[in-house]
Amino acid sequence: MLEELFEGRLKSGDRIDLDEVCEALGVSRLPVREAIVMLERDGIVSTKYHRGVYVEPFDAESIMDDFEIMGVLSGIALRRLTDKRDSETIAALQRLVDELRSADPEDGERVFELVQQIITLEHRAGGSRRLRAELRSYQGFLPQAFRVGAGRNHADTVRAHDLVVRAIAEGDGEQAARHRLEDFRDAGERVVRELERRGVLSGA
CATH class of the missing domain: 1.10.10.10 (Winged helix-like DNA-binding domain superfamily/Winged helix DNA-binding domain)
Structure with a gap:
C-alpha cells in the first residue's frame, strides 16, 4: 500500500x-x-x-514530520552508541562507509543496501529495545520514501554517513545526532519535491 x-x-x-x-x-x-x-x-x-x-491526507507536512521523527529517534541511538565507545562497532561502521564510498553510483540497489546496513547497525548497537521497536516501525516507509528521493549525488550520500561515523568515533554524540537529523531533513525535502513533481501529494 x-x-x-x-x-x-x-x-x-x-x-x-x-x-x-x-x-x-x-x-x-x-x-x-x-x-x-x-x-x-x-x-x-x-x-x-x-x-x-x-x-489519510498524504501531504508534504506529514512526510517531513516522518523524516523529522526518524531523524530525532535515530539521533538518540547515535548518542547512546557514542557513549558506549564500542570500538568493534565503530570499526564495522567505518568499513561500511568505505564500501559505500567505493560502490558504483549507478548501482542504486547496492548503495541503498549499504546505507540500510549502516543505519541498522547504528540503531542495533545504540538503541534500547523500545527505541529499536519505534525505529523498526518505519521499515516499510523508509525504503519507499528513499527510493522516491533517490536522485541524490553519490558523494553527498557518502559524506552524510561519513560525518555521522566520524563524530561517533570522535566521541561527539551530539554532533552525530545533528548530522543525522540534517541528513533525514534533506532526504525528506527531496522526497517531497519529487512527489510534488508527480502530483501525488494532497493539495499538489
Whole structure:
C-alpha cells in the first residue's frame, strides 16, 4: 500500500478495498488486517466504523514530520552508541562507509543496501529495545520514501554517513545526532519535491 501511495495509485481520501488487496497479494485477510493496524498506527490510514479503511491526507507536512521523527529517534541511538565507545562497532561502521564510498553510483540497489546496513547497525548497537521497536516501525516507509528521493549525488550520500561515523568515533554524540537529523531533513525535502513533481501529494 505504501508503494501505491508513493506512486500515486492511492490518494488521500481513497477507500481501500481489503478484498482486492487480498486477491492482489494472494493472501488471507489476517495479514492484510495486521498491515492495516500498523498503517493506522502510523497515521497513514484510518478505519471508519461500518464504512471501511481510508487513506489519510498524504501531504508534504506529514512526510517531513516522518523524516523529522526518524531523524530525532535515530539521533538518540547515535548518542547512546557514542557513549558506549564500542570500538568493534565503530570499526564495522567505518568499513561500511568505505564500501559505500567505493560502490558504483549507478548501482542504486547496492548503495541503498549499504546505507540500510549502516543505519541498522547504528540503531542495533545504540538503541534500547523500545527505541529499536519505534525505529523498526518505519521499515516499510523508509525504503519507499528513499527510493522516491533517490536522485541524490553519490558523494553527498557518502559524506552524510561519513560525518555521522566520524563524530561517533570522535566521541561527539551530539554532533552525530545533528548530522543525522540534517541528513533525514534533506532526504525528506527531496522526497517531497519529487512527489510534488508527480502530483501525488494532497493539495499538489
